[in-house]
Amino acid sequence: MKDIDQLSEGAADVADRRRIAPAYAPKAVDHTVPWGNDEDVRITSVEAIITAPEGVNLVVVRVRTSVDGLEGLGCATFHQRADAVKCAVDEYLAPRLVGRSAQEITDIWNSSQVDSYWRGGPVLNSALAGVDMALWDITGKTAGLPVWQLLGGRVRRSVATYVHASGRDVAELMDEVEACAAAGYQVVRCQITVPGTSTYGAAQQSDSHISWDPEQYVRFIPGVFEELTARFDGRVRFLHDIHERVDPADAIRLLRALEPFGLLFAEDPVAPEDLDWMRTIRKQTITPLALGELLTDMRSFNALVTERLVDFIRCHVSALGGITPAWRLAMLAEVHGVRTAWHGPRDVSPIGHMANLAMDLASPAFGIHEHFEFSDQARSVFPGTPVTRNGVLEPSGAPGLGIGFDEREAARHPPVSPMSNWHYSRVRRPDGTIQRP
Ligand SMILES: O=C(O)C(=O)C[C@H](O)[C@H](O)CO
Known part of the structure; x- marks a missing residue:
């Protein structure tokens, strides 16, 4: 199991991956809660990956932990705004979650939701959903139980x-x-x-x-x-x-x-x-x-x-x-x-x-x-x-x-233009009025 010093390397990895706002590096803030202990399974990295094997952008969140080989997967898919979700995961959620216990699912959900003060909406919620599902996945794998259990x-x-x-x-x-x-x-x-x-x-x-x-x-x-x-x-x-x-x-x-x-x-x-x-x-x-x-x-x-x-x-x-x-x-x-x-x-x-x-x-x-x-x-x-x-x-x-993710295969299906299949903003009534989808 890694100690907290090693865990801060996770935050550095996140910083390396920054591409949207490279000038501003995440500050090392300790977001751990007062009741944790050294034995907890800790989050070491959080990242979003976009792949389109089905012709639409699927956003996958992968959360890695301090236990070798133990990681969780979540779905953060908002096909039409996939890059915005990826940014929310990589730039905002990852830095504040690295170091936290992977099993504090409810507290991570509740605290992440209010972290931006203005909360919710499909972009931030999808990002949080990717993390949330990954934490349920990790907790199930740690216990040796399916999530339905x-x-x-x-x-x-x-x-x-x-x-x-x-x-x-x-x-x-x-x-x-x-x-x-x-x-x-x-x-x-x-x-x-x-x-x-x-x-x-x-x-x-x-x-x-x-x-x-x-x-x-x-x-x-x-x-x-x-x-x-x-x-x-x-x-x-x-x-x-x-x-x-x-x-x-x-x-x-x-x-x-x-x-x-x-x-x-x-x-x-x-x-x-x-x-x-x-x-x-x-x-x-x-x-x-x-x-x-x-x-x-x-x-x-x-x-x-x-x-x-x-x-x-x-x-x-x-x-x-x-x-x-x-x-x-x-x-x-x-x-x-x-x-x-x-x-x-x-x-x-x-x-x-x-x-x-x-x-x-x-x-x-x-x-x-x-x-x-x-x-x-x-x-x-x-x-x-x-x-x-x-x-x-x-x-x-x-x-x-109970599901895996092959990143090499995923790379063979790069993101697609989000509007390639959907035309919502062009559907109009006979008199030209925009139609809701
Ligand atoms: O499956 C459904 O019920 C839908 O309405 C599909 C939506 O149009 C689709 O997910 C929009 O991206």
């Missing part, structure tokens, strides 16, 4: 998942749903191109001009689910992501029209700015509601959960700050009979998916796991990437989060 032990044998299907027309969408069903998935999220306009979650009409017509969308979608239900009823249950693309009154119109098709949930009927509408929407429809990937403060869920305004909370766990705040929310959700469906698209790294899986296994509030089938190249960067069998995930029992 640290959270109180599993409450289910396996975890049900859903995947995405999309099409440029109903026939193409049907083929994708059929393929999902053949692979064993019983719940599938369905998105489709709206003829003559762009869409969320399916191929765009064109790359240069992204027009969006909410009226056409609201009229078109119910017929699609009617056809899907006629073909797959009893075999597949559907989800749909509205992705904030309509005004609240139109959301109500659409949600009511979808009622006959028994969706497991409709997602993001309103933008975060319109959250107050959820009280009205809730009273107007029996379609189950899911929301939350854009909310970054766990307290934003207070009314949604305690007033049961949603059926599923959909936190993007890294944007929320990691396992520590998400687990607090899972407990609140359980108390109020709300379920969890943590956000799990391809811009959550396999490490983040393992964090979601650990909570899914241990939380009575678990609803469903959003699964992404990562490519072989992503799997080689992240050995242990979860794979489904018959649409479910089963835990491995490996200590910590």
Whole structure:
């Protein structure tokens, strides 16, 4: 085990890596707490690495410790602002965490959150989430236990998942749903191109001009689910992501029209700015509601959960700050009979998916796991990437989060332009008004 003098070398390493503000070196400040002892596993370095094996920027945080070979991994992915997150990890979190006990997860989370005085938001929370998950990983590995065991032990044998299907027309969408069903998935999220306009979650009409017509969308979608239900009823249950693309009154119109098709949930009927509408929407429809990937403060869920305004909370766990705040929310959700469906698209790294899986296994509030089938190249960067069998995930029992990171493989997939796949700031309504994503 290293002593504190050796540990300060960790801070020097951090300084060496500084590239954004090289003129200002971190001051040697002792951030240890009054109750530590010499036997503690100490943090010796904290760094963020960006890699894009799936075509989006995944931000990995690696925390090394004073115990030879003992390190933790966390997901700090905010694809669209990956460099900002890396800066927050390397420049701000690393210098104040080197030397601290790796097992003081809650105190590190609470103190890091207030360290900048202005706290939260997706950049700082993602950075903190990367550290937080890595500390849970380290603590599990130290104890020889999986993270789900640290959270109180599993409450289910396996975890049900859903995947995405999309099409440029109903026939193409049907083929994708059929393929999902053949692979064993019983719940599938369905998105489709709206003829003559762009869409969320399916191929765009064109790359240069992204027009969006909410009226056409609201009229078109119910017929699609009617056809899907006629073909797959009893075999597949559907989800749909509205992705904030309509005004609240139109959301109500659409949600009511979808009622006959028994969706497991409709997602993001309103933008975060319109959250107050959820009280009205809730009273107007029996379609189950899911929301939350854009909310970054766990307290934003207070009314949604305690007033049961949603059926599923959909936190993007890294944007929320990691396992520590998400687990607090899972407990609140359980108390109020709300379920969890943590956000799990391809811009959550396999490490983040393992964090979601650990909570899914241990939380009575678990609803469903959003699964992404990562490519072989992503799997080689992240050995242990979860794979489904018959649409479910089963835990491995490996200590910590149970996932690895091959930095050499990662280097073969350098960061990509954050806007290469997403066009949020160019989606406009027929009259030219910007559309929220
Ligand atoms: O998976 C979902 O529900 C999404 O909404 C995916 C988001 O659009 C994506 O993560 C944005 O980067």
